[in-house]
Amino acid sequence: MAKSVQVKLPPDFDLQSSNAANEWKFWKTTFQDYLMASGNDEANDKVKLSILRNIIDHTNDYAYLISAIDDYVNPRVNECFERYTFLKRMQQNGETFKHFLTECKHLVKSCNYNTVDPRQTNKDKALRDKVVMGTREALLRIDELTLEKAITFH
Secondary structure, X not given: OOOOOOOOOXXXXXXXXXXXXXXXXXXXXXXXXXXXXXXXXXOOHHHHHHHHHHHOOOOOOHHHHHHHHHHHHOOXXXXXXXXXXXXXXXXXOOOOHHHHHHHHHHHHOOOOOOOOOOOOOHHHHHHHHHHHHHXXXXXXXXXXXXXXXXXXXX
């Protein structure tokens, strides 16, 4: 006789928390583990959606719901602002170099320096960043700022 296994539901998570992205990442992994443990990992999306809606909310598309939550907890990065914050960071009086370097390593992660963008060359992005460093806040409010938009702004 097959042994019945009790499968634990994924824990609740708070989309409003300051750590929502990490909570969602953990919850999504836990949900995928739940699907596996309950024998539903190979089920079609309709079954997965039904399970997901039963746990979370109501919608009609499993992939859409997963993607929507991903987008919600991982808001779009303002590359210009992230680079501005990174580039303006200076070592403070009394701050150890080790601490300063650690902070810079943290800040640079969201700057997209390794991301290839077919809309802008790295040279254009570097020039845009230089213009932003010189004019600052007004340009940081422009959505998806490009060098062309920065030039037009002035």
